Amino acid sequence: MILKPIATVGKYLMLMGRTFARPERFRVYFKQYVNEMEQLGINSIGIVLLISFFIGAVITIQIKLNIESPWMPRFVVGYTTREIMLLEFSSSIMCLILAGKVGSNIASEIGTMRVTQQIDALEIMGVNSAGYLILPKIAALMTMIPFLVIFSIVAGIFGAFCTCWFGGVLNAEDLEYGLQYSFQEWFIWCSFIKSIFFAYIIASVSAYFGYTVEGGSIAVGKASTDSVVMSSVLILFSDLVLTQLLMG
Amino acid sequence: MIELNSIYKSFEDKDVLIDINACFENGKTNLIIGQSGSGKTVLMKSIVGLLTPEKGEILYDGRNFLSMGKKEKKSLRREMGMIFQSAALFDSLSVLENVMFPLDMFSNDTLRERTRRAQFCLDRVNLIDAQNKYPGEISGGMQKRVAIARAIALNPQYLFCDEPNSGLDPKTSLVIDELIHDITTEYNMTTIINTHDMNSVMGIGDSIIFIYQGRKEWEGNKDQVFTATNKRLNDFIFASDLLKKVKEEENQHHK
DSSP states (O other): OOHHHHHHHHHHHHHHHHHTSOOSOHHHHHHHHHHHIIIIIGGGHHHHHHHHHHHHHHHHHHHHHHHOOTTSOTTHHHHHHHHHIIIIIIIIIHHHHHIIIIIHHHHHHHHHHHHTTHHHHHHHHTOOHHHHHHHHHHHHHHHHHHHHHHHHHHHHHHHHHHHHHTTOSSOHHHHHHHHHTTOOHHHHHHHHHHHHHHHHHHHHHHHHHHHTOOSSHHHHHHHHHHHHHHHHHHHHHHHHHHHHHHHO | OEEEEEEEEEETTEEEEEEEEEEEOTTSEEEEEOOTTSSHHHHHHHHHTSSOOSEEEEEETTEEGGGOOHHHHHHHHTTEEEEOTTOOOOTTSOHHHHHHHHHHHHOOSOHHHHHHHHHHHHHHTTOGGGTTSOGGGSOHHHHHHHHHHHHHTTOOSEEEEESTTTTOOHHHHHHHHHHHHHHHHHHTOEEEEEEOOHHHHHHHOSEEEEEETTEEEEEEOHHHHHHOOOHHHHHHHTOSHHHHHHHHHHHHHHO
């Protein structure tokens, strides 16, 4: 019972060892890296903007409704919305969402390549298949994730403002004051640092599940699901550790 | 030339290959035949290094593949080309990009030279018009021909084909067989084909080994197949009524 997880961690580390081996041809890897930035990063902007916009708006409404009191300054709504978006939603929660979208995409893509012998074809050619398939994905997602975090924060704040402009939930000046109140630049960096760790987890764990698929389409589906579950668990766990380390 | 000496491979106490000895010569299409589950694919995967046999030697022109280091193996792999049962083309790349892939990875030529080489290989398999299509947009037979073009892009010394006719109609199978045979003689390659297609056996079997339950049961060529007395081989080759009649006629002709 204990041996299996240890063996899995061992296999994962061995795969990462092969992944970070020196690329055969930087030119080809770089081309792949640029493709992956589009596939994993640019193509995720839409869902990040959509979810962040609505979450930003809903958080503002919820906080306004729940903490409204004559004793509570009105700017607290903006302040709390900013802290939630900056510290947790735009890094951790958004990465959990991306684990579902990007993680399952990576696992199913590599898993399908395994069952259709495309990975064997790479190996026969003398290409380090782990390096060629996984390294550009990890590098691309780690490059793109800070930008997705920025998009998420901006969309969330825009959502919050929309509740003021169109919903009349609170005064836009109060919200703006709250958003700027006691702002610490370090929190932005914390968000970036955490998201970069999470990006590595999503890409590498999903790639591991895809790369080690054995069987057919059912195995690919299972690998896809397992990758999302495992990435999410690891993101939550590392969120706890990183938050304590960075802000504790 | 590829030599196999006493190859042994097992999976969890089940012997899959037992004491296989064989010699595959240059410029010939060497066939490995046998029923499904006889160990053909395991043998092929062992030869190309996707599986590692527990015992034995695999000699590529005298170089022992199993005792090589990682670097040597990698360098030898660049002398190999392989056509998989499923063609194994990269879905995200166009036909031309698929053929160019090994060149992009290992050739120091300029982009123009690499493109020209890839187009030459595609022309060799009569697919130059499909160069901008994607694997999903072409037929199974065309995919196999693209796989052949990709396999020969780096001028390999050794060509491996794992059931190249699987899933193809008889006419397309003949085209693929002839193409592999022509390329083998043209480039003087050592070609090993894993098949249970009798048309291939009769048509291009310059040298044939028959595997039965993990052991080499018979060795010969396409002409010797008709006169072979090995019962297991005959049961396998002449399983259909049509081929039984062909054999009877051939035997009468010999008498």
